[in-house]
Amino acid sequence: MAETVTPLSPLEQVEREQLTAVRRRLRSRAVVKRVMDVICGGVGLVLATPVILAVAGAIWLLDGRPVLFRQLRLGRDEVPFTLLKFRTMRVSGGRRLAGRDDRQRLTPLGRFLRTTSLDELPQLFNVLRGDMSLVGPRPLYTHYLPHYRDDERLRHTVRPGITGLAQVSGRNHMGWDERLRTDVEYVSRQSLGTDLRILWRTIVGVVRRADVVVIPGDLGEPLDIERTYPVRNGLTLRRLRTSDLEQRVRWMSHPSTRRHTRMDPVSLASTREWFDRVRQDPNRHDLVVIENASGKVLAMAGLIPRTPGIAEFYVFVDPERYGQGIGQTATDLVCQWSFERLLLDAVMLTVHQNNTSACRIYEALGFRDESVTDARRTMTLTRERFFAAPESAGDPGRRLSSKVGTA
Structure with a gap:
């Protein structure tokens, strides 16, 4: 035939x-x-x-x-x-470094x-x-x-x-x-x-x-790593680079960012010292959230190791882009990557209970309270709860599979 x-x-x-x-x-x-x-x-x-x-x-x-x-x-x-x-x-003496x-x-x-x-x-x-x-x-x-x-x-x-x-x-x-x-x-x-x-x-x-x-x-990262980051709503992830540090300082110094944080004041010099130090830790991951089409940085996020299998999550969005759903997408991307690629058991975070919009986002993604101290909520998301969570209203295709898309 x-x-x-x-x-x-x-x-x-x-x-x-x-x-x-x-x-x-x-x-x-x-x-x-x-x-x-x-x-x-x-x-x-x-x-x-x-x-x-x-x-x-x-x-x-x-x-x-x-x-x-x-x-x-x-x-x-x-x-x-x-x-x-x-x-x-x-x-290297044959040891993979x-x-x-x-x-x-x-x-x-x-x-x-x-x-x-x-x-x-x-x-x-x-x-x-x-x-x-x-x-x-x-x-x-x-x-x-x-x-x-x-x-x-x-x-x-x-x-x-x-x-x-x-x-x-x-x-x-x-x-x-x-x-x-x-x-x-x-x-x-x-x-x-x-x-x-x-x-x-x-x-x-x-x-x-x-x-x-x-x-x-x-x-930046090798091509084979960078192109295995998840993609959602036109956004994806990449590693924080030296060229991102000036923008990081501007965002962290913005009144809107500092309103709900307890960070010490930062400068470009102190941020460079911090970056030189933390990037030597293979278990720490500081990332940026970029617009896939343009490469523009919209948010910065990271995972700080706390105990085996558990990392603390942080995120802050471009102060000029608040209210556009970037924080929720950024959190979802980092959590998916942490569970699928890093094989973490749980992700934790702390958030001021007066930051009601952030609290609603975390609750919708599956985070649950562990404790409340000094008006700050400590919340945890487990791998099982992440993949069992229902689809979000704004992203009907979320978590139907654990396959990571190509950036």
Whole structure:
């Protein structure tokens, strides 16, 4: 029996034709680009040889072996290859270390190499070997592959690069959505002129040490983590970043926020000290609630470990957005994530009993009183009560399943 073929819709047909045209254009440019990579990469390697030998010797003398760091990354056509870099961190001895340990593992020499981008020089060998190009989307981890959206996978139709459009447009300061969108933009309109401009801007940026990020984790989470946060009412979560701290200080200093809290006055300096300290605790989670479409921060929330399996929850909303249901959605998102991903048994919080709107929200979500002291209610939500709670009137699809959506 002949298989029935479902005809494509006009929109699907246009999208397929556009993708085919992009792939055809990329193939025609691949030869010219490869010749430039071999010539420029070879000349660059010859000129950089004294520096490469000096850096290798310094690592061997100061930090020991191995000198090179090797890691599988995703290359052209989603084929893995071994990326080469100078080692900048202490060897972990086979123990799996969390990303928050990077600050402790980074060596003094490694910090200098990252700041000056000298740790990237061994990738010239990757270029000559054909694994990489001088310019292209940066090669990312192989385990990110299931988390790309369909259009973002277009970035893998070209060789990854030592530098790229996303890097000269803001380096690691861009969020994942913007960074991957920029990669696709480069692939769609790449040319020899574009590559030369990117190379020049890279050289200028390295000389000026502009937008350098020594610890990438300071600005966000890995793609595979960020895209497993739940999504509801167009809102989702991400980790609190250094770039969020000024906004956090403004919100926490606002009279509307302080009305129902017992926080000490905060400053940007004290908040930075607090952030440096708390992000070293692997069991603490400080988050922001963002508008999925724009990436705008609407609220900040967190989970502070108290006893095994139990964390204390806090949330505060943009004072200009009170009364829009953001606090309820934020609480629901964090609780869902805490029970499904962190496998907590219960979440607790304290709220002033005069804050009637917040109390109603927490009661509707399933929080129950544990005690009342000094006019503050201590409330607890268990995992069982969270998933057994009826659907909320404003969100008829809530908790019908425990599956986490893609951000």
